[in-house]
Amino acid sequence: MAYSLVISGSEVGHFRSIADSEEAKNMREGEEINADERVMDVSLKDLSKQLEEFAMARDWEKFHSPRNLLLAMVGEVGELSEIFQWRGEVDKGLPNWEDADKEHLGEELSDVLLYLIRLADICGIDLGDAATKKIVKNAIKYPPKPRERKLL
Numbered sequence: 482m483a484y485s486l487v488i489s490g491s492e493v494g495h496f497r498s499i500a501d502s503e504e505a506k507n508m509r510e511g512e513e514i515n516a517d518e519r520v521m522d523v524s525l526k527d528l529s530k531q532l533e534e535f536a537m538a539r540d541w542e543k544f545h546s547p548r549n550l551l552l553a554m555v556g557e558v559g560e561l562s563e564i565f566q567w568r569g570e571v572d573k574g575l576p577n578w579e580d581a582d583k584e585h586l587g588e589e590l591s592d593v594l595l596y597l598i599r600l601a602d603i604c605g606i607d608l609g610d611a612a613t614k615k616i617v618k619n620a621i622k623y624p625p626k627p628r629e630r631k632l633l
């Protein structure tokens with residue numbers, strides 16, 4: 482049986498509860514989820530909250546220690562690497578890739594991101610704030626190329 486879970490940009494709250502929705506609970510392995518619309522502008526804090534709720538609903542908080550989350554993230558980095566393994570150099574935008582391969586890539590990138598966000602949260606790090614400050618620090622360390630002066 483196929484399920485179609487439609488998520489719109491204005492329904493992030495709905496999306497937030499999808500993992501614990503009746504449809505999700507009733508789903509069996511191999512059944513299809515069809516997210517027809519993209520979720521726009523989801524924030525790190527939104528994702529962090531969803532991950533906390535996901536762990537709480539399954540009583541998985543006891544497993545989400547900093548070390549376990551780090552190891553889980555590294556494992557997902559390995560799965561991400563496997564997608565690129567033996568392919569040689571890949572063009573930007575992945576023009577010759579099958580849709581299924583791109584979807585798989587999106588899933589593995591998401592797994593890395595989600596474990597990273599959860600790790601930061603569990604460690605009490607505000608990742609959005611830390612990353613923004615790091616970008617500023619990077620810009621000071623690596624100043625932009627000076628513009629060429631126009632000679633009058």
Ligand SMILES: Nc1ccn([C@H]2C[C@H](O)[C@@H](COP(=O)(O)OP(=O)(O)OP(=O)(O)O)O2)c(=O)n1
Nearest residue numbers: 532535536541544557560591592593595596599
């Ligand atoms: N204790 C856990 C287990 C899973 N997840 C979440 C975070 C990841 O987004 C995803 C990882 O799930 P799997 O371990 O099933 O890994 P994959 O989705 O990569 O499946 P597979 O390894 O079979 O390809 O689920 C989590 O938060 N906490």
